Amino acid sequence: MSDRRTAILEAAATVIARRGVRGLRVEELAAEAGVSKALIYYHFEDRTGLLRRTLAFVNNRAERYTAEQAAAGQPATEAPAAPLRRLEQALLLELQDLPYVRENSTAWGELRASAVFDPELRGELALASVIWAREVADQLGEVRPTAPESALTASAERLTALLEGLSARWLSGILPLTDARTRMREAIGVEVAHLARLD
Amino acid sequence: MSDRRTAILEAAATVIARRGVRGLRVEELAAEAGVSKALIYYHFEDRTGLLRRTLAFVNNRAERYTAEQAAAGQPATEAPAAPLRRLEQALLLELQDLPYVRENSTAWGELRASAVFDPELRGELALASVIWAREVADQLGEVRPTAPESALTASAERLTALLEGLSARWLSGILPLTDARTRMREAIGVEVAHLARLD
């Protein structure tokens, strides 16, 4: 992939985080990326195509830093609480006031909201959701190895949906970040206890 | 309020549910309401004024049917499971594929998404969130009268945030409605069990 293309996608994430998907103007994007409008239409069919690619880009970037965070876990030591801590870390990663995280979360929220009215975006969205839920379900499975698979899947879907709800509230300024993080941590505890009861 | 005015507001809710707040075109709204564009500008200052009024209209309508549903509860009989059933009913009310509900949920999601970029909308949003959480916390308190107040508040906040997350997924077509309803019911069970353990 060319540098320009990537630069445009990065700029798109930035502009979307600033103005929203519906507020994104190709002209502003061109200025942000430091290219001409025409080049954007050269690299991406049209506005919707650009949005689709941006969604994929944002997803990849999120996966990347999730993986990095996971790699930065415990080295050789084998603490028994490690799986639970890793799970918490993964879920709380999206509830941080860092530029990258905020940008990704905002763009993700916007693209999800846009998908309500633009079915073209749904494929990408559904895929990312499934992958994300699968990952959380796996980590739950490491915390509670004897819990049935179906219960893990359901718990993971609840936790990821809750994360999106909390994130939306945080980003729209109606819930302080610390509250969102607390609610998320509590929910993990509640779900893990629930899974324990099923054993 | 004139019939025409109300008809325009109803049509606006319909069009917003179909195209989103930023996708609402005055021309399409006029067609939907069966009036001319000019009449819309006669009744509402401009596009923004129209949106503000529409959101107020949608809020009122939601309060109305929530109240109706509450009134349609058990009459004189006093079943012990009634509070739990009322709680479930209240939360699952927003996860139904009825035109009114879909319109209201969509408009609400749009409003919340818009608030990320428009701080002016946050006051109304925060107020509605608090009222809604308070209501759920009260109903949880009826199910588990001995649970501490702080735990009820936290549970209610988790449940309402989850509802918003599930609703967003349902409306954006990445989660079937029946799954969303199942996850919501499970979450209520999990939270109630959690509150029971605190006693």
Add this chain to the structure above:
DNA sequence: GTCTATAAAGCGATAGAC
């Protein structure tokens, strides 16, 4: 691949008749 210039369409808003 990248640009400048421009076409084409979309869309909010108003004027003026009835």
Add this chain to the structure above:
DNA sequence: GTCTATCGCTTTATAGAC
């Protein structure tokens, strides 16, 4: 109160040069 007709700005998208 309600309509038809239209203005004028904004924004997407393309043509064509380099």
